[in-house]
Amino acid sequence: GRVGDPIKISHFDQYAVSKTLAEAIIADSGLKYWVSLRQTSMAHLGLHEIVDPISFHSPLNGVLEWSTAWDSGRLLANVCEESVPDSFWRHFYNIGGGANSRLTNYEFMEKTYGAMGISDLSKVLRPNWFATRNFHGQWYTDSDRLEALVPFRSQSIDDFINMLKKNTPLHIKLVGRFAASAIFWRTRSLAKSPGGSLHWLEHDETSHIDAFFESRDAWRSIPDWDAFTPAQPSRTPQFLNHGYEEKKPRESWTLSDMQSAAEFRGGRFISDHTDDAFKQYNWRCALGHNFTMSPNLMLTGGHWCPTCMVDPKCYADVARHSPFFAQVWQES
Numbered sequence: 001g002r003v004g005d006p007i008k009i010s011h012f013d014q015y016a017v018s019k020t021l022a023e024a025i026i027a028d029s030g031l032k033y034w035v036s037l038r039q040t041s042m043a044h045l046g047l048h049e050i051v052d053p054i055s056f057h058s059p060l061n062g063v064l065e066w067s068t069a070w071d072s073g074r075l076l077a078n079v080c081e082e083s084v085p086d087s088f089w090r091h092f093y094n095i096g097g098g099a100n101s102r103l104t105n106y107e108f109m110e111k112t113y114g115a116m117g118i119s120d121l122s123k124v125l126r127p128n129w130f131a132t133r134n135f136h137g138q139w140y141t142d143s144d145r146l147e148a149l150v151p152f153r154s155q156s157i158d159d160f161i162n163m164l165k166k167n168t169p170l171h172i173k174l175v176g177r178f179a180a181s182a183i184f185w186r187t188r189s190l191a192k193s194p195g196g197s198l199h200w201l202e203h204d205e206t207s208h209i210d211a212f213f214e215s216r217d218a219w220r221s222i223p224d225w226d227a228f229t230p231a232q233p234s235r236t237p238q239f240l241n242h243g244y245e246e247k248k249p250r251e252s253w254t255l256s257d258m259q260s261a262a263e264f265r266g267g268r269f270i271s272d273h274t275d276d277a278f279k280q281y282n283w284r285c286a287l288g289h290n291f292t293m294s295p296n297l298m299l300t301g302g303h304w305c306p307t308c309m310v311d312p313k314c315y316a317d318v319a320r321h322s323p324f325f326a327q328v329w330q331e332s
């Protein structure tokens, strides 16, 4: 994926809602120098200290393009330098470590658990503790763009794994090697705690079960490790249609560009003119909400109706009207 693709938020993901709305406030604030750096999952040495049932929300066969804490920090320092080109500002970027930081979540877990002394995941985890859907995560087709403008990458994910190996305290490695069953029971009880996958199942939290597993029956049919098939998603870039001519500079966008972009989103451009990509104009979405938004936020940021965009319950309806959104929506 890349920036400009439709914003699509997972069910129950209030964090994504707050990030999306905050991004819109900044992008349409009228400020001249702003940038939205969309931080990916950050690889850092405190990973083993994270004890949060949210760990079970990401599917084993999902993907992430990682960036290390050091590279992300370097990026933030580098964007403050005078040498940053003017063309950098008022844009949206995915932060990602590039081709050698693209892993499935299962691959990442194998590597990180391995670095901490656990060579066999089946001794400490079960596949059906992990959601099978409703989680974000992408390999980016555009993360090299940020590296080209403000170089910041210095570590591949394997460099990070080597660091993790060196820095994991001996007592943690020993527990991993000789007391895997203790880790199994501890992790299982985490999955059973509020917010964890097994907690939803034990307490029949249907809306969470359906969102993260499709149904209880679908959860029951998740195979154990002996039948688990690690995914190998295609690494061939795929580009979604954003509904406008992307090579055209933002200064040259016309009224008819806005009208056809709105139509591709199942809505309408209501204003009768456009002369500034960063000024807010009037739009109406397919479900009848009127809103104001800058063409820049909409086209380069992938935003759309602020009511629909943050409400996953209406996504099926939106996809029926919007060829733009239908590209990222699968009916279940």
Ligand SMILES: [Zn+2]
Residues within 6 Å of the ligand: 285, 286, 287, 288, 289, 305, 306, 307, 308, 309
């Ligand atoms: Zn709407």
